[in-house]
Amino acid sequence: MHELSIAVTILDIVAEEAVKLGECRVVGVHLKLGPLSGVAQEALRGAFEIARENSPYPDAKLLVELVPISISCLTCGATRSVVSMQQLCCSVCGTFTSDIVGGRELEVTALEVE
Template sequence: MHELSIATAIVERAEEIARAEGAEDVSAVTVRVGELAGVVPDALHFAFEVARDGTALAGARLLVEQVTARAWCDGCAQEFTVGMPPFFWCPRCDRPSQELRSGRELEITGVEAVAAPL
């Protein structure tokens, strides 16, 4: 289950961000996960709960924003959804796409830090 290594990396990076902001704890982390990133959101949530124990994220929530996989058709000059399993043929003109525009994302987009008491 590679989601555990991903969750561990999320926890470590969120702790770094919180420390840089002078925060003591983290209450939430938001991540964007593309449809083609190879990450199962439910497994990531479970792994995050395991990885956060004993860290500054012990009580943090993981918010996952799922990103739909979309490709670009040069022939139609339109974007289209590729679906799962991915199908890279344009549904309008029946040509193959050469450009994936979204769907591979795996990034932290927000860390809600709790300020350290003065």
């Protein structure tokens, strides 16, 4: 259960931030998730629901923002989206690149508190 350990790590981060905010009630956790992070959104949601039961934040909802894969295209000289996850080519000019600038995200970006 790879996702469960990630969910526990997320709750650890939440706990750290909640302390900074003065031990408030956490009702939402905003998470950025890229398709290249290796984490499936649905599996993570399920794991988070299990993990939060044993945490101080059983009401915390996981609010996932999916981040598209983006690359730095040398031909265009710009950051572009890709054709597909299997085809890491510039969606504008078709140049293949391994210079991935976005899509690996797995990070807590904000908390919703009461």
